[in-house]
Amino acid sequence: xxxxxxxxxxxxxxxxxxxxxxxxxxxxxxxxxxxxxxxxxxxxxxxxxxxxxxxxxxxxxxxxxxxxxxxxxxxxxxxxxxxxxxxxxxxxxxxxxxxxxxxxxxxxxxxxxxxxxxxxxxxxxxxxxxxxxxxxxxxxxxxxxxxxxxxxxxxxxxxxxxxxxxxxxxxxxxxxxxxxxxxxxxxxxxxxxxxxxxxxxxxxxxxxxxxxxxxxxxxxxxxxxxxxxxxxxxxxxxxxxxxxxxxxxxxxxxxxxxxxxxxxxxxx
Amino acid sequence: xxxxxxxxxxxxxxxxxxxxxxxxxxxxxxxxxxxxxxxxxxxxxxxxxxxxxxxxxxxxxxxxxxxxxxxxxxxxxxxxxxxxxxxxxxxxxxxxxxxxxxxxxxxxxxxxxxxxxxxxxxxxxxxxxxxxxxxxxxxxxxxxxxxxxxxxxxxxxxxxxxxxxxxxxxxxxxxxxxxxxxxxxxxxxxxxxxxxxxxxxxxxxxxxxxxxxxxxxxxxxxxxxxxxxxxxxxxxxxxxxxxxxxxxxxxxxxxxxxxxxxxxxxxxxxxxxxxxxxxxxxxxxxxxxxxxxxxxxxxxxxxxxxxxxxxxxxxxxxxxxxxxxxxxxxxxxxxxxxxxxxxxxxxxxxxxxxxxxxxxxxxxxxxxxxxxxxxxxxxxxxxxxxxxxxxxxxxxxxxxxxxxxxxxxxxxxxxxxxxxxxxxxxxxxxxxxxxxxxxxxxxxxxxxxxxxxxxxxxxxxx
Numbered sequence: 064x065x066x067x068x069x070x071x072x073x074x075x076x077x078x079x080x081x082x083x084x085x086x087x088x089x090x091x092x093x094x095x096x097x098x099x100x101x102x103x104x105x106x107x108x109x110x111x112x113x114x115x116x117x118x119x120x121x122x123x124x125x126x127x128x129x130x131x132x133x134x135x136x137x138x139x140x141x142x143x144x145x146x147x148x149x150x151x152x153x154x155x156x157x158x159x160x161x162x163x164x165x166x167x168x169x170x171x172x173x174x175x176x177x178x179x180x181x182x183x184x185x186x187x188x189x190x191x192x193x194x195x196x197x198x199x200x201x202x203x204x205x206x207x208x209x210x211x212x213x214x215x216x217x218x219x220x221x222x223x224x225x226x227x228x229x230x231x232x233x234x235x236x237x238x239x240x241x242x243x244x245x246x247x248x249x250x251x252x253x254x255x256x257x258x259x260x261x262x263x264x265x266x267x268x269x270x271x272x273x274x275x276x277x278x279x280x281x282x283x284x285x286x287x288x289x290x291x292x293x294x295x296x297x298x299x300x301x302x303x304x305x306x307x308x309x310x311x312x313x314x315x316x317x318x319x320x321x322x323x324x325x326x327x328x329x330x331x
Numbered sequence: 332x333x334x335x336x337x338x339x340x341x342x343x344x345x346x347x348x349x350x351x352x353x354x355x356x357x358x359x360x361x362x363x364x365x366x367x368x369x370x371x372x373x374x375x376x377x378x379x380x381x382x383x384x385x386x387x388x389x390x391x392x393x394x395x396x397x398x399x400x401x402x403x404x405x406x407x408x409x410x411x412x413x414x415x416x417x418x419x420x421x422x423x424x425x426x427x428x429x430x431x432x433x434x435x436x437x438x439x440x441x442x443x444x445x446x447x448x449x450x451x452x453x454x455x456x457x458x459x460x461x462x463x464x465x466x467x468x469x470x471x472x473x474x475x476x477x478x479x480x481x482x483x484x485x486x487x488x489x490x491x492x493x494x495x496x497x498x499x500x501x502x503x504x505x506x507x508x509x510x511x512x513x514x515x516x517x518x519x520x521x522x523x524x525x526x527x528x529x530x531x532x533x534x535x536x537x538x539x540x541x542x543x544x545x546x547x548x549x550x551x552x553x554x555x556x557x558x559x560x561x562x563x564x565x566x567x568x569x570x571x572x573x574x575x576x577x578x579x580x581x582x583x584x585x586x587x588x589x590x591x592x593x594x595x596x597x598x599x600x601x602x603x604x605x606x607x608x609x610x611x612x613x614x615x616x617x618x619x620x621x622x623x624x625x626x627x628x629x630x631x632x633x634x635x636x637x638x639x640x641x642x643x644x645x646x647x648x649x650x651x652x653x654x655x656x657x658x659x660x661x662x663x664x665x666x667x668x669x670x671x672x673x674x675x676x677x678x679x680x681x682x683x684x685x686x687x688x689x690x691x692x693x694x695x696x697x698x699x700x701x702x703x704x705x706x707x708x709x710x711x712x713x714x715x716x717x718x719x720x721x722x723x724x725x726x727x728x729x730x731x732x733x734x735x736x737x738x739x740x741x742x743x744x745x746x747x748x749x750x751x752x753x754x755x756x757x758x759x760x761x762x763x764x765x766x767x768x769x770x771x772x773x774x775x776x777x778x779x780x781x782x783x784x785x786x787x788x789x790x791x792x793x
Contacts, residue, residue: 320465321418325406327491328540329595329727330384330630331715 064258071247072255075102076109078206078243082188083115086239089188090117090146092177095130096278097263099192100137101252102244104261107141116190118143119180123172124154125280133264148180160282181238190241196248208240250301257294268292337438339579340762341520342529343568344392344445346385347536349588350376350737352546356565361558364569372581373743375775377736378750379587381685381703382631384731385446385462385536386419388586388751393445394426395755395770399693401426403447404700405630406463407714411698414617414642416629418463421448425695427767429527429755430454436764438526441519444487444512445531446586457523459515461531462488476519483515489534494541495726501541502556505534506563513567520574527762530571535564539589543729547591580761581741584754588735592711594665595725596680597718598628598704601663601671604721607656612719620644626656626701630714631731632681633700653701657684660704671721680722682707706730740776747780 064072082089091106091114093099106114120134138145150158153171160168181189244252256263266275273286274297291297325331345353354374357366379388380397382405390403398404402425407416421428424447433440439456442448449460451472459480460470464487471477489508494501509532516530538560539546545553568583575581602608602625609623617627622644624637636652639645661684664677671680687699706712711730738749740757749757752772759766760774 317465318418321406321463324463324465324488325630326715328537329711329713329725329730330406331713 065254068251068254068258071244071251072105072108074246075105075243078241079106079109079190082190082241082243083110086188088184088186089190089241090119090181090184090186092189092191093118093120093134093143093145094192094279095120095126095134095137095264096192097252097256097267098194098244098247100263101247101255101261102190102192103137103141103143104255104259105243114141114143116144117184117186118145119177119184119189120145120147121173121176121180122147122149123168123176123280124149125160125172125282127264127266127278127281127284129264129266130278133262137262146180146184148176148183150176150179160280186238188239188241190243192244193242194247194249194252195245206242206245208242210237210240250298253294253298253301257298267297268294269296337526338762339525339574339576340527340582340758341571341575341579342527342582342584342758343571344389344529344531345535345564345568345583345585345737346446346531346533347539347587347589347731348585348737349590349732349735350374350585350739351735352589353583353737353739356558356561361561362565364565364572368568368572368741369739372739372741373745374737374739375743375746376734376748377584377738377754378748379731379733379736380751381690381705381733382633383587383733384631385533385586388736389446389461389531390424391751392584392586392754393428393448394424395429395752395759395766395772396426397691397693397752397771399691399696399699400769400771402695402698404698405633405714407629408698409617409629409635409642412641412643414620414644416617419447420450420463421452421460422450426769429529429759430456430458432759432764432767433527433762435767436762438762438764439524441523441525441528441530443516443519443528443530444533445529446533456525456527457519459485460487462533464488476523479518479522480515483518484511485515486511489537491537491541498542498545498553499556502538502553502560505538506560509534509560509563509567513570516567516571520571527758528574532564532567534560535585536589539729540727541729543589543591543727546589546729575741580758582754582758582761583737583739585737586751588732588737589729590708590732592709592727592730594680594710595723595727596665596671596706596710596712597715597721597723598632598634598712599714599716600718601660601721602626602628602634602656603719604671605659605673610716612717614716617716622646625652627716628704628714629700632704632706632712633714634702634704636701653686657686657702660684665722669722678709679707680710681705681712705733738775743776745775745778745780747778749775749780 150172158171266278268274269289269292274289275284275286291300356362357369380391386406387398387403390401394401402423403419408419409416430440430442434455441456442458444461446461449464450469451458451460453472458472464470470487486508489505545551545557607625608627609621610619626634626636628634637645639647659673660681662673663680664675665671665680666675666677681704683705685703687701691699753775756766756770756772757774
C-alpha cells in the first residue's frame with residue numbers, strides 16, 4: 064500500500080476507534096457497495112479482525128440479486144452482527160420506483176427506513192462510508208456530522224473540524240453521523256480494494272462492455288461503457304478517466320442543450 | 332493606466348440587424364434616438380466573414396481576423412482528424428481576443444453577451460457569455476456578478492419555444508430578455524470598472540429568424556408589434572449611449588444582415604442523394620460515415636471533402652472533386668413541386684460557391700472547409716445530417732445575409748463598406764491601444780472604400 068493510502072487508512076482507523084470510545088451505541092451502515100465494504104474492511108483492521116458494532120442494511124428490496132448474495136456470504140465469513148431494516152409499512156402499501164417519483168421511493172424506503180432503524184436500535188452514532196468527492200454537497204460534510212431529532216442536517220451550522228479535532232458531543236435527542244472515509248476519493252477506494260484484496264460485488268466489473276460504477280437499487284442504476292473486467296483494469300480506468308468521465312457527463316448535457324438551440328434557430 | 336482618466340469606448344452590438352434596416356427605422360420614426368445619433372457618424376455596410384453566421388462573425392469581431400486565423404468556422408466542427416463533432420467555444424479561439432489586448436494595456440473590459448464567448452474566461456474586467464451558453468454558472472466571470480444578473484432577471488438567451496404557432500408569446504419572451512439585458516447592462520456599466528465595453532443585444536436576430544416577414548411587410552399582422560419591439564431596442568441603445576461620455580468612442584455593429592427565406596435547403600440530404608455522402612439518413616452523428624463518402628457538410632453550407640489525409644475513413648479523391656461538387660451545387664434548381672435537380676427547372680438554391688484554399692489563409696486555415704455554398708436569395712442552408720429530403724418547410728421567414736451588416740462609429744467621416752476584421756482594430760485605435768499582431772483589419776475611421784471590401788480576393792465558381 065502506498066503512503067498516501069496508508070495515511071487515509073490510518074485516519075479512518077483513528078476515527079473508528081474514537082467512535083468506539085465516545086459512543087455507547089454506534090452502528091455501521093452497509094450497502095454492500097465498494098465504499099462501505101472497504102469501510103467494513105478498515106473496521107476489521109481497526110479492531111483486530113472483529114466488527115464491534117451492529118451492521119445495518121437498509122433494504123429497499125429492490126437491490127440487485129448479486130448484492131443480497133454478497134451480503135449473506137460476507138456476513139457469514141466475517142461474522143457480522145447484521146440487522147436488516149425495511150420500511151415494511153411502505154412496502155406493504157406498494158411503494159416502489161414506479162409508484163410516484165423516484166424521490167418519493169427513496170424517501171420512503173431509504174430515509175424513513177433508516178429513521179425507523181435508528182429509533183428501534185437507539186443508536187447514538189451512525190457510521191457511513193460516504194466520500195467527499197461523490198457529489199457537490201458531500202464536500203460540505205464533516206467527518207462528525209450532527210443530525211437533530213428531525214434528522215435534518217444544517218450544513219451552515221456545523222462544528223468546525225480544525226486539524227484533527229472532532230466534535231463528538233451530541234444533543235440528547237439527536238445522533239451523530241460519522242464519515243470516516245470522507246477524505247477518500249473513488250480512486251483511493253479502488254487502490255485499497257486492489258492493495259488489500261477486498262471482496263466487492265461482481266457488478267463493478269465489465270461484462271459485455273458494461274459495468275456499474277456505483278450500485279444500489281437495480282431499477283435506478285445505469286451501467287457505464289467499460290472493458291474493465293478486473294480490479295487492476297478498474298484502477299487504471301478510474302485513474303485515467305476519473306475527471307474525464309465526470310466532465311464528459313456534464314459535457315454531454317451541455318452538448319445536447321447546444322444542439323437543441325442550434326436546431327431551434329435552423330442552423331442544423 | 333487609470334480608467335478614470337482614460338477615454339472610454341462603448342460598442343453596442345445589434346445581432347443580425349442590417350444597416351439599411353437601421354436607417355429605415357430611424358427615417359420612419361420607429362427609432363428616434365437612432366435618428367438623432369446616426370448623423371454624428373457614418374452608417375456603413377459591413378461585410379461578414381464566411382460563413383455569415385454569428386459564431387464566426389463575432390469571433391472575427393473579437394479578434395479582428397478571419398476564420399483562417401481565429402479558427403471558428405461555424406457552430407459545429409469536427410475533432411481534428413475525426414468525424415466526431417463538437418461545439419467550438421471561446422477556448423478554441425486561435426487568435427488574440429480583444430480583452431487580452433485591453434488587459435495588456437492595463438484597461439478593464441466589459442464583454443457582455445458577445446456570441447461565442449462561452450465558457451466565460453477570467454478577464455481583466457468582466458465577461459458574460461453569449462449564445463451558445465448552456466450553463467449560467469459557467470457563463471459569468473467573475474462569479475460574483477451572477478447575483479446582479481439574476482436580480483436583473485437576465486436570460487442568457489430567449490427561449491424560442493413554439494415561435495411559429497405562438498409568435499406573440501415569442502415576442503413577449505424576446506421583450507423580456509431585451510429589457511433584462513438593458514437592466515443588467517446599465518447596472519454593470521455603472522458599477523464595474525471599464526475602459527472598453529462590448530454590449531450585444533441578440534433578441535433582434537431571434538425576431539428576424541422567425542418573424543422577418545413581419546419586420547419588412549407593413550401589412551403583416553405582427554408588423555406593429557415588431558415595430559414596438561424596435562422602439563424598445565432604440566430606447567435600450569439610447570440608455571447605454573451616455574456611458575460613452577461626450578469624448579468617448581461609440582460604435583454600433585452587427586454581425587450579419589438579414590433577408591427573407593422561404594426555403595430550407597439541407598445540404599447533407601442533397602449530398603446523400605447525389606451519391607457524395609454515405610451516411611444513413613437516421614444517423615445520429617457523423618461518426619457513421621463510411622469510406623464511400625466523398626463529402627459531408629457542416630452548418631450552414633461548409634462542405635468538407637472526405638480526404639484520406641484528413642479523416643480516418645477518407646478517400647483518395649481526384650483533383651477537381653471540390654469544383655465538381657461546386658458546379659453541381661450551382662446548377663441545382665428547386666422546381667415548383669419541391670423536387671431538387673441539377674439543371675432542372677425552377678430557382679437556384681446556391682448563389683455562389685467559395686473555395687476554402689482561396690477564401691482562408693492563416694495558421695488554422697488547414698481546418699477550413701473545402702468549399703462553402705452561399706445561399707441564393709430566399710434560401711437558408713442547414714447543416715443537419717439527419718434529413719433525407721433536401722428541401723423541407725420550416726418555421727423561418729428570415730435568414731442571414733453577408734454584405735449588409737452594420738458599422739457606425741461616432742465622428743467617422745469615412746464612407747463605403749467595412750469588413751468585420753476592421754471593427755476591432757478601429758475600436759482599439761480609438762482607445763489608443765495597439766492592435767495585436769494577429770489582427771488583420773485596419774482603423775477605418777475616415778477611410779473611403781469606394782470598391783467593395785474583399786473584391787477580387789474570392790473566386791466564385793460557375
